[in-house]
Amino acid sequence: MLLACLTWFATSFSAYASGAKLPEPEVKIDVLYRPFLCHRKTKLGDMLLVHYEGFLESNGTMFHSSRILGDKHPVWFTLGIREVIKGWDRGLQNMCVGEKRKLTIPPTLGYGKEGKGKIPPESTLIFDIELMEIRNGPRSHESFQEMDLNDDWKLSKEEVKEYLRKEFERHGYPANSTHHEVMVEDIFKKEDEDNDGFISAREFTYKHDEL
């Protein structure tokens, strides 16, 4: 499936629903650098681009670095939807582009009793994280406003089609009007719950049971 489609369907914000919980160990946040200018701060549902190094607290071993290992690119993820460990979802809120933080994450908010790869069970983790970029998440209020070209608080098929066209362009895929129409029909089948031919702000924002 293509990126635009993924962007559209990908996100469930069940993570927002926070019921009563037992007290849990918290993430310790140290701000290592805060830029002078802060145009916008991260919030749940935003897409974040970060560079990071991860260390075991026990002996200081670095288990990953996005700068040195792998393809050396910073990584994208969506904040607050458990795409990453809980410690990141909690520790990277209200952050400015250019800001650097050190997070100390207890095992329950990291990889827990199992551990993962180079990370042994019950490890406290230390991350140095630099925020490179913030983008509107697929289900954010800002995304909706961007798509709602005539500001009537609902998305028409034309508006969704226009959005797809722009998304495809942005990702370098050739535009294919027939294909987009098929996608639009598919999207409306899933998202237009009351079948009025529009996706309302409410239908857009709140995800139903599937996913």
Ligand SMILES: *[C@@H]1O[C@H](CO)[C@@H](O)[C@H](O)[C@H]1NC(C)=O
């Ligand atoms: C640090 O701890 C990890 C996990 O227990 C182990 O694999 C690694 O060899 C240790 N490194 C050093 C330098 O002691």
Ligand SMILES: *[C@@H]1O[C@H](CO)[C@@H](O)[C@H](O)[C@H]1NC(C)=O
């Ligand atoms: C456009 O998409 C349709 C439907 O997915 C496909 O059948 C057709 O081959 C595509 N056309 C081009 C030029 O890629």
Ligand SMILES: [Ca+2]
């Ligand atoms: Ca509209």
Ligand SMILES: [Ca+2]
């Ligand atoms: Ca509707």
